[in-house]
């Protein structure tokens with residue numbers, strides 16, 4: 001059994017449910033590019049690719065299941081239970097839970113491992129590829145007024161920028177600067 005593939009399918013299925021406030025766009029425009037960046041960073045930094053990939057698919061599962069506010073905490077817990085059902089090794093489950101717990105830029109949780117850094121970086125990097133998706137989130141999903149949506153997107157990107165490691169900042173800088181110029 002390919003566990004990573006199994007987890008991807010699980011996340012896709014959960015994204016497709018009507019109870020998912022964010023809709024399929026979370027899967028199509030955020031998770032897919034986030035996982036791509038996460039794998040790329042894992043290879044570049046010699047991190048554990050499987051841990052990074054599983055954590056990447058599951059990092060926002062808390063939001064998808066309805067708890068946006070504390071999705072780093074509930075998501076880590078949920079991932080732990082899910083992976084235990086597959087008899088995944090306990091120490092690796094703990095590493096994945098840490099990646100999920102520490103991925104949010106708005107929460108001050110120290111990233112203790114290179115895998116957790118890959119996840120936080122990839123999450124933020126994917127926002128710069130998905131500015132249209134962020135506007136969809138602001139205008140369509142959250143039904144914000146245009147100026148509020150602009151502010152929402154700008155602040156989201158500023159938070160994303162702030163949480164990047166210097167390595168990731170180097171990659172994203174042109175897109176960050178362009179976005180700030182346009183969203184002024």
Ligand SMILES: [Fe+2]
Pocket residue numbers: 030034059060123
């Ligand atoms: Fe995310």
